[in-house]
Each structure stands twice: as C-alpha cells, then as structure tokens.
Amino acid sequence: MGPHDDEDNPISPDEAKTPSAETVEQYLRLHDHIEQLRQDKRPPRPGKLSPEEARTYQAAALFHAATPGADEPDPEFISSLRERLEQEIGVSPTTKAIRAARARVSRRGLIAGGLGAAAAAAVGVAVGNALPHPSSPTAWPSVLVSDGHGFWQAIARADEIPLGGVKRFVTEAVVGFVRHTRSGYVALSGACTHMGCLLSWNGDMRTFDCPCHGGRFTEDGHASPDSPVAYSPLPTIRTKVEGGQVWVYVAKAQTPDPSQDSTPDPNSGGGVPGYYVP
C-alpha cells in the first residue's frame, strides 16, 4: 500500500482542487507521530517544521488528549511529584512528619505497584506480617474519629465544591475526601482499608482507586464490585458547614505515646488505621 494509490477514491471534491504540495513522507511522519502519542510516549522530533505543519502536530496532540481517559494523570506520578516538591521547599517540622508518613505510603505504593511478587514480599517485610485482616470488623472503625477524640478543622469553602463534586483534603493527621451530595457534605477516610495506601479519586468511574493492589471503593466508601477483594468500607469522617466553610472532625497529630505498644500496627504501617501518627 502507498498513500498515493488513492486516485480511484476521490477523498473529497474539495481536495481535488487543492493544489497540495503534500508528500507521502509527511503523511507517514504524522502517522508515526500519532502512533507514538497513542502509546503515551515522547515522540521523536519531527525535524524542522513550517508553522502550518507545527499546528497540524498540535492539533494531533489536542485530538489525542480528547481520547477518553488519555489525559488522566498517573497516580504514581502525582505522589512522586508531590514528594519532590516537598523536598524542594523543605517543609516545616509539623509537616515533616506528615511527609514521612505519606512518603512511606507512596513508596510502598510504588514498590507494590511495580514489581509484582518480589514487591509483595518486600511489602510483607515493610509493614509487618502483613496481609492484614480486611474482613476483620475491628480493624477499621466505621467512624474514623469518634466524639471527644478530635477537633473540627475547616478544609474547604462550601461553595468551592459543586453538587456531585469531590475534594481531597489533608489535615495534620488525616487524609480524606469530602463529597457534596444531595444530603450535604460527606467525608471519608482517604486511606485504603487494605494496607493504608492513599486512594485517588477517579472522576470517570466515580470510584476511589488504590494504586497499590487495585482496591476500588464506590463513592459512598464501600468496596466496589470490581475491586479484587471486598475490603472493609472506608471509615467516615464527621462534617459540618459553618461560616461558609466545610469542617471535618479529625484527630490531631500525636507524638508517640510511650505507654503504647511500640510495635507498629501492621494494618496501618504504624499507627491508627486510616490516619497517620508520626
């Protein structure tokens, strides 16, 4: 086949009139470029282009970006860039602990996501003996922070989350998501009930997805039917709206309590399930 054997196929009456200086090489070069984009790979430089050709390539990028799901950022990229930025600014002592907890989780996510069986073994070492007990009803509370054990913190302006919208929030010790539902603002813990990896919101599927082992939760926090294992539901976090702000009832970051068992809880990688205790 060759791009010029199309005489018998009038592509359009308009085209016939166009005195085009197009070459087969141009068709093939653009085609190769598009195929690279479809594989999400950096395309080779096309060489010197006229401004018009450059626009053609930019149109290819724009159209590829409109392919369903193509422009969704990779969760691993999101967490590794966040770590890099935190190192860049050199965070304050308060946030340092959160950074450490988060880094621990995201490193675990990277390892587990990337290396299969070897990684599973490594994770077992890292978090204790671990495959936790996802079905154990005591491992994960239904309410993350019970009355009297936390404090209210404002995390967003109420008008900033549209009806149906989901916003991730991070407080000193808790990472979660708040949803604006018909019955008000509802918040859930943002840590997977499997091993505590941080979930990301998948707006297309309306699920919370875990980068580590493919765990998936519906927007109301229950294990999704297509989650590999029906993990415990995500603990809820109390919310209120006051002064135009959405508030969540969360725990304070704690300093290690010597009276507590010094062995880290294998379910959480060191702390109370669902939130980080530096």
Place this chain on the structure above:
Amino acid sequence: MSLRKARSVENSQMRAKDPPDPTHDGERLQRLYEDNLHVIYRFIYSKVGNREEAEDLTSQVFIKAVRSLDSERATASIQSWLFQVARTTIADHWRSFYQLRARSLDDLLEAGWEGPAESAGNPAPAPPQDQVRRILERLPDHYREVLTYRFLHNLSIKETALRMGLSEANVKVLQFRALKKAGRLELEGL
C-alpha cells in the same frame, strides 16, 4: 494583556484582599498542588498529547512554582499564575521540539493558538473534549468522521478504513488533511 501586566494586576488585587497568611509551607504547597495538579496536567497534556512529556513539563511547572511560592497569592490567582508558567514552559518546549524560529512561534501565540484564556478571571481553558467538539462541528463530514474514529473512538487505521470504506493509505492521507484543517481552525480561534 502582556504577561507582566497580567501579573502586576493580579498582585495588586491580591494584596488588597488577602492579608499575609500565617499558614506554613506545607499547607501552601498542599493547596497549590492538590487544587491545581489535575487541571495543569490536563492543560499540558492537551498541548503535547503524551504522558512522558506531560509529566516532564508538569514537573517543571510545579518546581518553578514552589521556588517562587508567594504566601500572599490567593487561590484563584495561583491558578492563573500557574497557567502562565505552564504556557511559557510549553512555548519553550515547542521552540525546541518543532525547531521553530522564535518569531514564528510568537506569531502562533499572538494569533491565538493559546486560546482566549489569558484573562485573569478565567484562567482555565476549555477541556480538550470541548475544544475538539467545536472544531469537529466546523469540519467537512469526512474529516469529522476520520478524526472521530481515530481519536474519540480510538480506532486503528485498519478499523477506521473498514468503517469508512477506504484503503488504509487513504485514512492516513485523510487524517493528515483533517488535522491540518483542524490546526488552521484552532488558530483562527474558531
């Protein structure tokens, strides 16, 4: 509006309504990152069309941003400022990628390739799906058809050829011409 002018307008707006914020670096970063990562990544993706470059350029934008993080900047302004950083970063990238002379790139930008999103009040450009839909409406049927099959339905050349009753070679010619026309329409700002 020039970049510098846009920035000074933003700054003066900000200072008026946003007193110095005592929140620490971590929270400022949090706000900067959580609120903007997706929108900036998608914007860049719509310009480069692949994950590898989109990740590189997004990282560059955020690293530039945290290095000059200004505690007095309000949330809305952070976003329009990030878009400016992203546009400059993309322009630098294109300059080397397409080996364009700086002049022709400026022509492109001035002619509105970057879209009408320069105003500080509305920093977020339309998502690529919307831009594409508007372009498709303006294309002749066969161009619209080939681009819909190839990109919106993500079909291979072969599948597209089958559906359109064309040879595979024809499809490659057609997608070239359709994208060329799309690029021209986009430049005209539709």
